[in-house]
Every structure is written in structure tokens, then in C-alpha cells.
Amino acid sequence: MLVTLTGANDFARRQELSKLVQAFIAEHTDLAVERFDGEEAEPSRMRESVSGMPFLTARKMVVLHSPGKQKAFSEHIDDILAETADTTDLLLIEPKLDKRLSYYKTLKKKTDFREFGDLDAGGLARWVCDYVKNRGGRLDAPDARLLIDRAGPNQQLLQQELDKLLAYDDRITRQTIELLVEPLPQSSVFELLDAAFSGKAARTFELYQEQRALKVEPQAIISMLAWQLHILTVIKAAGQRGVDDIARAAKLNPFVVRKSQGLVRSVSMDQLKRMIDDLLVLDLRLKTTAVNADEALQFYLLQLTG
Numbered sequence: 001m002l003v004t005l006t007g008a009n010d011f012a013r014r015q016e017l018s019k020l021v022q023a024f025i026a027e028h029t030d031l032a033v034e035r036f037d038g039e040e041a042e043p044s045r046m047r048e049s050v051s052g053m054p055f056l057t058a059r060k061m062v063v064l065h066s067p068g069k070q071k072a073f074s075e076h077i078d079d080i081l082a083e084t085a086d087t088t089d090l091l092l093i094e095p096k097l098d099k100r101l102s103y104y105k106t107l108k109k110k111t112d113f114r115e116f117g118d119l120d121a122g123g124l125a126r127w128v129c130d131y132v133k134n135r136g137g138r139l140d141a142p143d144a145r146l147l148i149d150r151a152g153p154n155q156q157l158l159q160q161e162l163d164k165l166l167a168y169d170d171r172i173t174r175q176t177i178e179l180l181v182e183p184l185p186q187s188s189v190f191e192l193l194d195a196a197f198s199g200k201a202a203r204t205f206e207l208y209q210e211q212r213a214l215k216v217e218p219q220a221i222i223s224m225l226a227w228q229l230h231i232l233t234v235i236k237a238a239g240q241r242g243v244d245d246i247a248r249a250a251k252l253n254p255f256v257v258r259k260s261q262g263l264v265r266s267v268s269m270d271q272l273k274r275m276i277d278d279l280l281v282l283d284l285r286l287k288t289t290a291v292n293a294d295e296a297l298q299f300y301l302l303q304l305t306g
Contacts, residue, residue, distance in 0.1 A: 001089040001090070001112070002081060002084060002090050002092075002110065002111040002112060003020065003089075003090070003091050003092070003111060003112045003114065004091075004092045004094060004107045004108075004111045004112070004113045004114065005017055005091065005092070005093050005094070005114050005116070006093075006094045006095065006096075006097050006107075006113070006114070006115050006116070007095070007115040007116035007117050008095070008096075008116075008117055008118050009116040009117055009118050009119070009155070010095070010156075011154070011155035011156050011159075012116040012155070013093070013095065013116045016114060016116065017063075017091065017093060020091060021033060021061065021063065021091075024059075024061045024089060028057050028058065028059055028060070028061070029057065031056070031057065032054060032057040032059060032060045032061060033060070033061045033062075033063065034049050034060060034061070034062045034063070035062075035063045035065070036049065036062070036063070036064050036065065036067070037065050037066070038064050038065050038066040038067030038068065038069055038070060038073065039065075039066055039069045039070070041067075043067075043070050043072035043073040043076075044072075046062075046064055046067055046073060047073070047076075047080055047083070049062050050062050050064075050080060050083065050084050050085070050088060050090055051080075051083040051084060051085055051088075052085065052088075053085060053087060054085075054087050054088070058087065059087050059088070059089060060087065060088055060089070061088070061089040061090075061091065062088055062089070062090050062091070063091045063093065064090070064091065064092050064093065065093045066093065066094060066095065067092060067094075068092075068094055068097070068103050074101070074103040075103075077102075077103055077106045077107070078106055078110075081106070081110050081111070090111075092107065092111065094107070117254075118153070118247065118253045118254055118255070119153070119155075119254070119255065120243060120244070120254040120255060120258060121145070121148070121254070121255045121258045121259065124148055124153055124155075124158075124255055125141055125144045125145050125148060127155070128144040128147060128148065128158060128162065129141060129144050131159065131162055132144075132162060132166065132172060135166055135170075136170055137165075137166045137170040137171065137172060138170065138171045138172065139172040142174075143172060143173060143174050143177060146174055146177055147161065147162075147165075147172075147177050147181060148255070149259070150177060150178075150181050150183045150184070151181055151183075151184060152184045153253050153255035153256065161180075161181050164180060164181075165177065165180055165181070168180060182214075185211065185214075185216055185220070185221075185224055188207055188210065188211055189211075189221065189224040189225060189228055190228060190259070190260070190263075191207055192204055192207040192208060192211075192225075192301070193225070193228055193229075193232075193263060193304070194262075194263060195207060195305075196301055196304035196305045197263055197266045197267060197304065198266070199305050199306075200305065201302060201305040204301050204302075204304070204305055205298060205301070208221070208297070208298060208301060212294070217293075218286070218293035218294060218296075218297045219283075219286065219293070221297060222279060222282065222283050222286070222297065225279060226276070226279055226283075228260075229272060229275055229276050229279065230276075231250075231252065231256065231257075231260050232260055232263055232264050232267070232272055233269070233272050233273075233276070234246065234250045234252070235257060235260055235261055235264045236264050236267075236269050236272060237269070238250075243257050243258050243261070275304065278300060278303070279300065282296055282297065282300050
């Protein structure tokens with residue numbers, strides 16, 4: 001068995017790796033598993049392990065993490081795959097692969113190539129609902145989207161939140177999500193911009209005060225605003241390109257792109273440029289002069305609502 005696990009979705013990739021390794025261990029024991037960090041291990045040692053026979057077991061599994069980082073390995077991948085013993089299950093873990101290189105093309109052609117991309121909003125919501133269902137719980141799709149909006153698209157963090165919610169009650173509702181799941185600062189800043197762009201000054205200031213009550217400093221809020229404005233600018237500049245194309249080109253999560261598209265529709269590129277310029281000026285003022293950071297940042301937000 002020759003398997004390549006790749007893609008930006010760390011959670012799904014690790015889940016698949018764990019499933020493959022655990023299934024092998026159940027049949028052959030963990031003594032038959034050899035692991036190498038491809039960035040540190042000698043290419044010759046990895047190659048020797050791949051081609052060598054198992055010891056005291058019928059089969060062995062060799063797990064190589066990022067072996068392609070070493071040219072001595074990637075440049076001889078055809079030979080290494082050909083030399084792999086029939087009694088060896090080889091797993092190559094390559095989170096990032098350059099599709100222009102022959103190394104990628106060889107793995108794609110000659111191994112069981114499994115690529116795990118980030119889930120879009122719909123896929124993420126389905127995964128959340130399936131996770132709850134498989135553990136005997138109940139969660140409606142609208143509440144799944146609320147959880148994602150509140151906790152963010154990281155599946156590892158979502159799993160932790162879901163386990164916490166299920167331990168509290170196997171029926172997950174909007175009320176339990178709002179009670180037990182603290183909104184990520186980034187999620188709240190998205191809501192803050194949404195309220196500001198909609199001209200809701202009172203709601204904007206309410207969200208700002210919530211951030212301050214959570215001990216999020218003005219400078220940290222500025223950093224998150226800058227990142228969110230960067231995302232909006234990227235999406236605006238992309239025009240009619242699809243979500244997946246934008247996410248891939250800008251190295252963003254598709255969920256973040258789709259969620260941010262609604263904000264982009266209400267502002268022009270010139271407005272975004274002005275917001276970024278004004279935020280830069282504010283950041284410099286806070287770092288070089290004695291001004292009240294809360295008042296200055298709230299004035300900036302007030303301007304956005306106008």
C-alpha cells in the first residue's frame with residue numbers, strides 16, 4: 001500500500017492518518033510501525049526503511065512526514081517507490097506540494113493520492129451536524145452555522161466545542177451555544193464591521209465594548225480589523241472569481257471567503273482603501289503620541305458607520 005496524504009485541511013489529514021495507522025496496529029501491533037520526520041531524518045535512512053523487510057511481523061508500516069523537503073529524497077521518488085518492499089505499507093504525509101514539480105506528479109500517479117482541502121461553509125456545517133449525530137446528539141443546521149460563526153472554521157477547535165456542548169446536553173441549541181461557546185475575537189470583529197457597514201452605530205459600539213470587557217486591547221482590535229480589511233480587499237479585487245479560486249490564490253479558508261463576501265457588496269474599493277489608510281494613521285498615532293486609545297478607535301468605528 002502506497003498512500004500520499006496531502007492538503008491544507010490539517011484536521012482531516014490527521015484524522016485519516018490516525019485511522020490508517022490504528023487499523024494497521026490493530027492487526028500487526030505498534031512494533032511494526034516506523035516513523036520519520038522527513039526534515040530531520042537522513043534520506044538514506046528513510047530509503048533503507050522503505051525497502052527493508054519487516055522484523056518479527058508479516059508486514060510493517062513506514063510513515064514519512066514531509067520527506068519531500070529533502071531533495072535527495074524527492075529527486076529519487078520514482079526509484080524509492082519502485083524499491084518499496086511488498087511487505088511494507090508506505091504513508092507519505094506532505095501537507096504542501098508544489099504541483100509544478102515532478103515529485104507531485106509522481107505521487108499523484110503512482111500512489112493512492114488523498115488530498116484534503118478546507119471545507120466550505122456548507123461542507124463545514126454538514127461535518128458539524130454529522131459529528132453530533134454520530135455521537136448520539138442533535139443539532140439543527142441553523143445552529144450549526146451559528147456555532148461556526150462563533151467559534152470559527154478550525155475543525156479541531158470546533159470538535160473541542162462540540163464535545164463540550166455534548167457533555168452539557170446531547171441536544172445542542174442556540175441557547176447552549178451562546179451560553180458555553182465564547183466568540184473568537186475574529187468572529188466578533190467580523191460582526192463589528194458588519195454592524196458598522198450597515199450603519200448600526202449602537203450595535204457597533206456594543207460589540208466594541210464586549211471586546212474590551214473580554215480584555216482585548218485596542219491595539220489587538222486594530223490588528224484584527226486590519227486583517228479583516230485585508231480579506232475584504234482581496235475578495236473585492238477578485239471580482240467575479242469563485243470562492244474556491246479566491247481561497248486558493250490568497251491562501252484563505254473558503255469559509256472565511258464566503259462569509260466575507262456579504263460585507264464586500266456594501267463597500268467600494270475606494271472606501272476600503274480609505275478605511276485601511278485611516279486605520280494605518282490611527283495605528284501610528286497610538287504608537288507615537290499620547291492619545292486615548294479607546295476614544296480614538298471608537299471615533300474610527302463611528303466614521304465607518306457613516
